[in-house]
Amino acid sequence: MTDVLFGPVLHPSETQFRFWSPLHPHIQLHIDGEKPIDMQVRGHGWHESVVPGAGVGTRYSFILPDGLTVPDPASRHQPEDVHGPSEVVDLEAYRWRHPDWQGRPVxxxxxxxxxxxxxxxxxxxxxxxxxxxxxxxxxxxxxxxxxxxxxxxxxxxxxxxxxxxxxxxxxxxxxxxxxxxxxxxxxxxxxxxxxxYNHFGPDGNYLPAYAPIFTEHHKTPWGNGINYDGDASKPVxxxxxxxxxxxxxxxxxxxxxxxxxxxxxxxxxxxxxxxxxxxxxxxxxxxxxxxxxxxxxxxxxxxxxxxxxxxxxxxxxxxxxxxxxxxxxxxxxxxxxxxxxxxxxxxxxxxxxxxxxxxxxxxxxxxxxxxxxxxxxxxxxxxxxxxxxxxxxxxxxxxxxxxxxxxxxxxxxxxxxxxxxxxxxxxxxxxxxxxxxxxxxxxxxxxxxxxxxxxxxxxxxxxxxxxxxxxxxxxxxxxxxxxxxxxxxxxxxxxxxxxxxxxxxxxxxxxxxxxxxLAGAGAGGGSGRFEVDGECLFVEWQLSGKRLQLRANLTAKACRVAQATSGEVLYRLGRMEPVEAAPWSLVWSLADG
Known part of the structure; x- marks a missing residue:
């Protein structure tokens, strides 16, 4: 099922609507203002209709055999909220001003x-x-x-x-x-x-009415788990x-x-x-x-x-x-x-x-x-x-x-x-x-x-x-x-x-x-160690040939500190000197090696 495409597919003069409803043999497509259309059965629970003239802005929904009208679970836009019809949107129409953006490294x-x-x-x-x-x-x-x-x-x-x-x-x-x-x-x-991806909300989720979306095999804080591994789980x-x-x-x-x-x-x-x-x-x-x-x-x-x-x-x-x-x-x-x-x-x-x-x-x-x-x-x-x-x-x-x-x-x-x-x-x-x-x-x-x-x-x-x-x-x-x-x-x-x-x-x-x-931190694996320095905290990370160090007193009382700060001081908050560190004081420093 790796070729499954959920949601409507726009073509130049028509739109292809697809709906997965393995619990029902027949489904109707309802285009707003038109008579319902019987969808064609395509196997494995899929129903399909290609509608000439349907395009951007078309509002549509699906009708189950019991008369329940539901939106497209893969709707791109719900202008009347989750209980209303879905709207066909052309996501390819947006012209990106920065299409070559590659993101940032971690x-x-x-x-x-x-x-x-x-x-x-x-x-x-x-x-x-x-x-x-x-x-x-x-x-x-x-x-x-x-x-x-x-x-x-x-x-x-x-x-x-x-x-x-x-x-x-x-x-x-x-x-x-x-x-x-x-x-x-x-x-x-x-x-x-x-x-x-661990649950759906309690209002407006129509999926259980037509698909095996949940399973009793797994439990979550919100009830039965989503069916990721049982019968008919592949489309899920x-x-x-x-x-x-x-x-x-x-x-x-x-x-x-x-x-x-x-x-x-x-x-x-x-x-x-x-x-x-x-x-x-x-x-x-x-x-x-x-x-x-x-x-x-x-x-x-x-x-x-x-x-x-x-x-x-x-x-x-x-x-x-x-x-x-x-x-x-x-x-x-x-x-x-x-x-x-x-x-x-x-x-x-x-x-x-x-x-x-x-x-x-x-x-x-x-x-x-x-x-x-x-x-x-x-x-x-x-x-x-x-x-x-x-x-x-x-x-x-x-x-x-x-x-x-x-x-x-x-x-x-x-x-x-x-x-x-x-x-x-x-x-x-x-x-x-x-x-x-x-x-x-x-x-x-x-x-x-x-x-x-x-x-x-x-x-x-x-x-x-x-x-x-x-x-x-x-x-x-x-x-x-x-x-x-x-x-x-x-x-x-x-x-x-x-x-x-x-x-x-x-x-x-x-x-x-x-x-x-940090650029090479991933290849080097873990890099940190810590100790209690007197009554204060000392943490050191080995990073790219440098030692990033933190000495901190994260309490409202002065505390004893046994060692002086080494290396270049990057940032100091409050007073931290050998013998005593003031409340809420810290020093970040960078040393060689």
Whole structure:
């Protein structure tokens, strides 16, 4: 089935419509304003109709034998949301202004996570385009856009998408997304897309009505797993793999971030994740395309490198472990999953920085099981580090950012650690100027589902503080969504100007001193070691014949430091001298050898 093409195919004077419905022998095609057409059966569950005169702008849907009308699961555009008809779009009509863009190598990535709907007041692709100069000037080199696959309602984090090929119409048309990516490339910015292949949202997913999309053989937090390895699973696999290729080839995304891959279950010989990575890289050719995973299992095998240091499957993983240790250092919070990291925090911080994962096969009480595999052999560019992201803010009871409750000197210290670390840094939108707007979870379903979400969020996160309060923001209310929109007018406030300058200067230092050392890091494998220096942390990475060193006191108390800083000082925050290091102080240095 590798020749399967999902979605309509445009020809000069006609359009070919295809629909996979193995559960029904007969399907009708309905073009808006016309009588339904009986589709021809092509075998293996496929139905097809070629319609003369149908072209760009044609709206269509499919009618099942029981009368249920459904949109195209591979629709390119849903102008009336997920329950309405699909629209034929000519994706080849867009004229790329920068068709020769080849992307950026992994060592140059400085990632900026954004949610299109709240990044600007307008919440559209076109409005986001107007902010690209700000990001380029900041020192960002890669945007990571939270999921955009069409979801029900007017607002959503994106993880409830049901139309994987259609950018959500509330953000604009497909051509608007192309214009955003094109403009990013003009400024030297890569664009990565967050994609969800572990589940479909609860509203608007019609696939089960006509295809064996789910299997009882595998379970996920959202119910039965997607059928990637059972009977009739081959078209299901193709649907997802071709979707990944579609984003990279048709929209020229520079990579994908795969959500919660630990929930993608597949017992076939070549796991879906391996096949997807292989085929996406084949389709990308010589372009730099980066495939990133979120993986609670910390399975370092997915990040394996070949003899030349190139990723065999995936480029990097979001490193939750480094977030957790730096978050505890800055906030003192030890509830929930943080508790497993609080004991011997300095050592665990060193391990996260030097080796990637803190838990590499050890027992984790919060999970009630062992977690992770050894990761010290991997290059630092196999990990994406951060101190905030959509999950770590949004899964707090109030969706509050650290800046609203923690001292600025603590936040600057942990920022200086992750922004200059040889791991790949990722900022969350607005972090660079200290935005105080919350980022709570939000969605827009029908009232029955809305009530289930309200109850479900409390139960799911009941082990975290605050979720038993009576004044929680309603995740389904429009006001909750509006509260998350960045207020760009605050960018000129003195505190915002100061913090923005701080971030900009650190990223300039990274670009000048750290990035050049990372080009050969993949071939050399792991390069980090750490120790506790007196009561402070010392981490050292061997990179391209240099030793990048960090000495840090990530506490609110002065601590004893046994050794002096060696080599050229790249950056100093606070006072750190032999015998004593001030609170929230650190030194980055570079030595020969």
């Amino acid at each position: 060592e140059e990535l400085v990632v900026y996570e954004m949610h299109i709907g709240t990044f600007t007041p307008e919440g559209t692709f076109r409005a986001a385009l107007e902010k690209l100069d700000h990001l380029a000037d900041l020192g960002v080199t890669a945007l990571q856009i939270m999921p955009i696959s069409d979801f029900p309602g007017g607002y959503n984090w994106g993880y409830d998408g049901v139309m994987p090929y259609a950018p959500d119409s509330s953000y604009g048309r497909p051509e608007d997304l192309m214009a955003l990516i094109d403009a990013a490339h003009e400024r030297g910015l890569c664009v990565l897309l967050d994609v969800v 696999r193709e649907f997802v793999i071709q979707n990944a290729i579609y984003w990279v080839r048709n929209f020229r995304f520079d990579g994908l971030r795969l959500d919660a891959v630990h929930a993608i279950k597949d017992d076939r010989g070549e796991h879906l994740l391996h096949e997807l990575a292989r085929r996406v890289r084949e389709a990308a050719g010589s372009r730099h395309v980066h495939l990133v995973v979120e993986n609670e299992d910390n399975d370092s095998d997915l990040l394996r490198r070949d003899a030349e240091g190139r990723p065999v499957h995936f480029t990097a993983q979001w490193n939750d472990d480094i977030h957790h240790v730096l978050h505890i250092a800055a906030t003192g919070e030890t509830f929930g999953y943080y508790k497993d990291y609080a004991d011997r925090l300095t050592q665990k911080t060193g391990r996260a920085l030097a080796e990637g994962f803190v838990f590499q096969g050890e027992h984790m009480d919060y999970r009630g099981e062992t977690r992770g595999k050894p990761s010290g052999h991997l290059p630092p560019t196999a990990f994406i580090s951060f101190i905030q992201n959509h999950d770590q803010i949004g899964n707090r009871a109030l969706g509050d950012r650290m800046i609203t409750s923690q001292p600025l000197e603590a936040l600057k210290a942990i920022a200086a650690v992750y922004l200059l670390s040889p791991q790949l840094p990722m900022l969350f939108m607005g972090e660079e100027w200290g935005a105080t707007e919350p980022f709570p979870f939000f969605c827009d379903f029908n009232e029955d589902l809305n009530e289930k979400v309200r109850i479900g969020r409390r139960l799911e996160l009941s082990r975290l503080p605050g979720f038993d309060a009576d004044d929680l923001p309603d995740p389904t209310a429009h006001g909750t969504f509006e509260s998350a929109k960045l207020d760009w007018s605050k960018l000129s406030a003195p505190k915002a100007v100061d913090l923005l300058g701080f971030y900009r200067s650190l990223l300039a230092l990274r670009r000048q001193h750290v990035t050049p050392l």
